[in-house]
Amino acid sequence: MNLDDVLDSVNKVINLSEQYFVELGDLFPSLLNREGSTSLQNLQTVLNELYEGNEKSNHLEAELFSDYAEKYNPLFEELNNKISTLSELDKMIAGIKEDSEQMELIALNAMVISIKSGERGQAFSRITENLQRLSNDMFIFSDKLLEEEKQLIEHINELQKIFKNIMESQKKVSQQGSNSSQAVSSLISGVLGPLGQMEQNINSVYPPIQKAMTTLQLQDIVRQSLEGIKNCLLKIKNTDLLVAGSDDQLDSIELNRKIFEVCNEILDYIINQITNSFLEFDQNWSEVTTLLEDVESEKQNFSSRFLSDISISGENINTRLAQISGDFEKLMSEFSNYHLVQKDLLHTTQSITEKARTMYSVFGNLRPVMSRLHHVRILQQIEVSKNEAIKSVKDSVTDMDNLINSANNSLDIMETLLSQFITDTKNLLTNFTVSISKDNDNMLILRKEKGQYFDELKAAQNRLAAIISNFAVFPMGFEDKYRRVASDLSGISALNVELKEYRNHLNQIVSDLETKEKDLLASRGMITWQIKNPEYQELIEQLTISARKGATGEFSGGTENTSSAGDITFF
Incomplete structure (x- = not known):
């Protein structure tokens, strides 16, 4: 060379x-x-977003369903107490019906005697006829009152039944939501662990x-x-x-x-x-x-x-997300059922209030009848006192007087009980309606939140498909x-x-x-x-x-003494 x-x-x-x-x-x-x-970071981002959304909806769900049953148990205990009040009314109404029947029998007997008295008993006969008619009215209105009371109790029982259905629906919503959330958490934690380890090695x-x-x-x-x-x-x-x-x-x-x-x-x-x-x-x-x-x-x-x-491990992300999406679809369907039952509950609550008012309205028909009975009773007493021909019905008149007074006393007590029942029930159901309406609104918010998360879940599947197709x-x-x-x-x-x-x-x-x-x-x-x-x-x-x-390291081509460690000089 x-x-x-x-x-x-x-x-x-x-x-x-x-x-x-x-x-x-x-x-x-x-x-x-x-x-x-990178794909790894994008995957972590998607999973972290799903985790945050899951935590948010879980927190909202926990707030809504926390002590849900305990919140309404006092209401139904109070309603059961009110049903016992209705039982007392039921006994009194039955007593008035019985009094009405006896008054009608007494009136019939007195009418027979007055007819036998001929012309001198005609006035008493007309009075007794009115008494019989009024007694029959008392019976009819009492029977109507019992029917309204029966329907009211049926509505209350229906309310309890519907609420039980709500509790079942709420339980299903909560359980379905919990299962879906746990599945999401399990998926995310299972994937983020290996991703984190991989990221740690990548950083090293x-x-x-x-x-x-x-x-x-x-x-x-x-x-x-x-x-x-x-x-x-x-x-x-x-x-x-x-x-x-x-x-x-x-x-x-x-x-x-x-x-x-x-x-x-x-x-x-x-x-x-x-x-x-x-x-x-x-x-x-x-x-x-x-x-x-x-x-x-x-x-x-x-x-x-x-x-x-x-994947033979059964941990494929897309497959598990598809399963979770299916669970969320069931959850959204259960939300619809819950909402329908809530509407039935509100309707039945309104029916109870309306039925209680109807019952009071029917009860109001008894007062005029009772007033007329008192009037007829006085006329009857006057007629007996001045008409020797019908002296024999004096005991019947006394019995009639006792029955009317007994029925009147029962009406006074019933009015107090019924008025108190209506007032208490109205207040109770008003508070219940406000509370249940608020719960319904919260449920709609939760449904919206879960719906949005469901949309995020479906969007995440599409994003993951792109990430997985070229994972780097x-x-x-x-x-x-x-x-x-x-x-x-x-x-x-x-x-x-x-x-x-x-x-x-x-x-x-x-x-x-x-x-x-x-x-x-x-x-x-x-x-x-x-x-x-x-x-x-x-x-x-x-x-x-x-x-x-x-x-000796001082050659002109070396690194300058003024350069700090790690500094590089390029061409």
């Missing part, structure tokens, strides 16, 4: 090393750049990449050192075209030998720097490679468990950049092998020059030679100083 070939090789190494380092200068920061989201990839990036500090050393060698070689390219055996030739040989020695010193420095740097790089890059293999293995396991359509854990192009970095650094390592070959070749040149110099000196009877050309001597001193500075 002649000097031109060496220069060409040096230029080739300079150009290749510059190419490698320029590309590495772009690749390393790009590898470390974590802007933008970047520190050794950052350390490996310090290899870029070689670029100035290699470039400037090789430029120094190139300059040295250019200076001595034509110095051997001198008169054979002259002092100038010996100066030229000595200059060439010493400059080649300087070049070898520079090459030693470059080779040692690259070798030492690559020892650290290989350690860091080996760690990167191992971590990437671990991440890839985790990714494959994760995909097999959670993303594959043929590193930013786009990361693997390719990783391979290119390894390739470029392998190229630099190969250049180091070439530099060793150049060093061996230069060593041979130095050896050849030493032999040639000895032969020339021997022909002149000399053993050593001191360069006589002062320019040559000055050049050798300058290059020697530069080379030795480089060998």
